[in-house]
Amino acid sequence: MKLAVIVPVYKVEAYLHQCIDSILSQSYRDLKVILVDDGSPDGCGAICDEYAVRDSRVLVLHKANGGLSSARNLALPYTDDCPLVTFVDSDDWLEPGIYQSAVSYLQQHPEVSILGYGHNKVQGTCSSPCLMPEMTLSREEALDSYLAANKLAIEATVWSRIYRRQAIEGLTFREGSKWEDNVYSLEAFYQSTGDFHALPIAGYNYRIQRPGAITATEIPDLRDLFADIEESIDRHAGDTTYMEYANTLALLCLWRCFRTLCRVPGAYEQEAHRYLPWVARVRKRPYLAHLFSPSKRLKIRLFLFAPEAFLSVRRAFSSLKRRH
Structure with a gap:
């Protein structure tokens, strides 16, 4: 059951090895890792190419800089041979075994269209887990949870989930936007036909307030x-x-x-x-x-x-x- 992992790459040379290594070292091996060099002016493109030479599961796409949404959109058509799709931001990294746990659950539960898991918020040397309780929600309950924004709510971030292909078929990210995950997630939950399940596992490490990151501002322009x-x-x-x-x-x-x-x-x-x-x-x-x-x-x-x-x-x- 092949899992496509889409990784947009731009100006993250200091973090890129940690990110890619955390994906390729997953115990779940049936992966297609799509690295999209979004016209990065540093050595990121060459690093991506090196991984493609070393591991046949890696596909590298090079393009002129167009932003995160543009890079993800370029990769999406290359996931056609993968029944499962997920996303990783190139300055973040995965916990060992998260894909094995997630895919195993999906294999055992065909009624689940979207599976989510928790993450660690990492700032410098400090890390704090953000977890949902283990639960299964119907499509309608998942939509309500996503909108409710309470302590049990489903977050907007696409990198905290694995999608069955049907849930995101035909969907793209709005290019030029800083808030692309919000609508993409809404459309995915709306388009899905099955349940949502949350695993109470912090499987992803999210690096916050990196210099130059779009989240590092007090009053964002929405x-x-x-x-x-x-x-x-x-x-x-x-x-x-x-x-x-x-x-x-x-x-x-x-x-x-x-x-x-x-x-x-x-x-x-x-x-x-x-x-x-x-x-x-x-x-x-x-x-x-x-x-x-x-x-x-x-x-x-x-x-x-x-x-x-x-x-x-x-x-x-x-x-x-x-x-x-």
Whole structure:
């Protein structure tokens, strides 16, 4: 049961050996490792070629720089001979045995379309595990969990999962976006026909706040994310069920965005105007109210229909908390 591992590579010369070695040394051997040199200006391309010479499971693709989504999209057609697909970022690395555990479960449970596992957040010499409890969710339960964003929620990151081919057939990442995983994950869960299962194993090591990484910023620009969501709604034109899921994702991302802007001094004044038009768009479309408690439903309605008044109260409350 061949597993395709897609690895976009760009300016990670210091980390690349650790990443590739952790994949090729997995006890599960039936792999197709697709290394995409995204026009890296350092020695990454040559390192990739060296691995292809040494291991027949490695396929190297070289391309002009186009970003993470572009590199993943180039690799996807080369996974046609693989019933399973996963992703690894080239500055991260795997724990030994994770693919054996994951694929063994999928072989024993054909009803599972997507399998997830936990990860370690690594910053310097410090590491903290992020795990979900072991559980199996139906397609609809998985979609709700993905959107709920509570402590048991499924995360957006595509590298924390293995997909059966059907779940991602025909899907691509929006190029030029910094938040490509969010919509891709939503579409994969929506398109899947089987269950989601979570293994309570930290199988992936995620390097956070690496210098130059897109996550290393306090107030991220989320306009790409909302553009991704709008584009996905257009792709599913006429599918009102998908629109409800996508609009709920937009609503929750806006809610978290404005909470951050209210907490950080000066951020609201500088950034809020960028997102108020998206609030107006979300307000005009249905969303999945059953995901929220009665009190949060009321807050969300106030946020959507009187955003500036509601947020003025939140800003005042946040300012008062900072003083005390």
